[in-house]
Amino acid sequence: MNFHNTETGLQYAISIDDETPQIISINSEDKNSITGIWNKWVAEIIIIKTTTHKINTPGKHIVKYWMVNSGVVLQKLVLDFGGLKPSYLGPPETRVAN
Helix, strand or coil: HHHHHHHCCCEEEEEEECCCCCECCCCCHCCCCCCCHHHHHHCCCCCCCCCCCCCCCCCCCEEEEEEECCCCCCCHHHCCCCCCCCCCCCCCCCCCCC
16 A cells, blocks of 8 residues: 555544544645655654543543554554653653552
8 A cells, every 4th residue: 555645644543431533644744745744754753643632530541542544553652631841752651550
């Protein structure tokens, strides 16, 4: 499959609990550009995408990552509940006891 010639680019979806998944296009901004954003992605070896969700109840929640297109590799999910400081590689892994 040639991912660069699709209308939407590579996609995945993300949701929390039972909300409707938000479909995210990874590389759709690059479809008409040989330079620009693609050069940044290659130089940094990362594409960062952001979604916003509203959680109405305290307690445990389930973050769901959905495959929309094959060929997408998830490296890291970062959840920011406020106060996360920007960093090149993101925050260190947090392990939560069950």
